[in-house]
Amino acid sequence: MLGMKKGMSNKEVADLLEMVAAAFEIKDEDFFRVRAYKNAAASIEHLSSQLKDVWDADKLEEIPGVGPSLAQHLDELIRTGRVKHFEQEVKGLPLGMFELMKLEGVGAKTAYKLASEFDLKDEKTAIDRLRRQILAGKIKELQGFGEKTEDELLKAIGSVQSGSDRLLLPEAEAIAEEVVEYLRSSGLCEKIEVLGSLRRRAATVGDIDLAVMTDKPTELMEYLLKFKGIKKVLSTGSKTTMFIHSSGRQVDVKTQSKDRWGSMLQHYTGSKLHNIHLRKLALEKKMSLSEHGIKKGGKLFKYAGENEFYEALGLKYIPPELREDSGEIEASIKGGLPDLVELKDIKGDLHMHTNIEIETSHDMGMSSVSELLNMAESLGYEYIGLSDHNPKMKGLSESARVKVVKKRNEAIDKEIASSESSVKIFKGMEVDIRPDGRLAVSDEVLGLLDYAVVSIHASFRQSKEEATERVLRAFDHPRVKIFGHPTGRMLNKREGLDYDWERVFEECRRKRIAVEINSSPERLDLPDMLVRQAVKTGVLLVINTDAHEASSMKGMRYGVGVARRGWAEASNIINTWPYKRVEKWIES
């Protein structure tokens, strides 16, 4: 458990530090030492690169929250697979306690008391054995425990075992919308906002955070408790109610008055690390921050708007997508915040699938060209790019593939001729990158196209080296203009491929190949951290929906969110360009 497996992930290292922090906590070590470990754990968990790579570059101490002492421990962990000091600290503790800490409402101290009392040494059986003790009524006999705690523990055990993945954005939005609509029907809300990770447009969302502007918080919370969608109330008061929604998801609702609304939005949007950094900054100026406002010399100053809140700290407004404590506060002070791309900047979409039958290698689209055109028109686009999958390799001769692509071109031309739309069409194709880097179509087929989106749909187990060579080879053909959903990840389902990103981005920059930000909510690929690296490298980016039916083209906003989280400006994104400029780039 304490050893570092080969390829230990950042999350696993963070868990290890959390474990040591818990050990300190029950030994009543200096509280600040405990927090130092927890801070370092959070910092490593949210690192944009692998810890091993940071170690390779000898930059452990540049990680926020990691100083000389922790750097030394981490060095030992990476070199030898273990940390003697950590092992010593955890020695003698019942290991079952670390399992119990996964239960809602159970922290280090409670877990330790329970695990020692009932001798829960085995992590695998700890929770099950605890359950039997509860059922036997043994918990309430302990000092500091009562019947309610027994009930809560039992419920917590029930829910930890039905643990599930994080929510994709549309799922989270649907739950939020249901609760918002109910709250609105109370007539007690002046304003409701979705906050937390959903407002920051993180790729996946853990729970739903809502803030309500009201001058009748008590009545509103009473009304909320009657909501049919509540499975279980976790806690409730006039300021905060937390409950489990019927979907199994936690929803937090907070109330605030109009004059304190700005500080509320700020506080509840997070991220936690962003807020901690802000509060440290405030302390240096002898100010103290909370969701109620800013305290200076014992006096509370209130902020109705988020803008004023940041201004009061001497900062320029920081858009929610940037609030991850990854340099945005420093940039705000120095005036170096990016002018982020917005949905209204988007003038086209270069990755979508039609229902034209060409015996594709993967799913074909559901919508006709004219349906896609209509949608593009309603979105105010100047152009779209049709990029059906390439004709399949198996069971189709080369001449048959050429023929079917020619037929598709004719079908598209016919649509264009009969269309009254002003939206321009590019004839593209999404072409598989095969395991060895060859493309799944011949040069002759590529010659029939305006451009190719090259992407990976199989062989995801390649090493970083193999995968890098694979995609670099695929970039060789001049018709290749877009690198589609680069990592191939599927959120909650499949890790994507890892490349030598420096080489991949450099090659894309040199060949003016646009790296795609795929807006499909189950992909959101390129991931935001890598978008940021791409922006720094000067790589062209394109935000596409990969729509398989016309309505999915409305999902562009998900990709724009990713771009914004990656600090991208409109100038980094080619589909903010007007038609003529894109045409020139495609022909180049």
Place this chain on the structure above:
DNA sequence: GCCGTTTTCGGCCCGACTGTTTTCAGTCG
């Protein structure tokens, strides 16, 4: 443990809610 536009020492983010407590500790976000 970490960290530095008042510091290499002496600080370290803030508030809400719950349960078992007669004044607060534990947990959470």
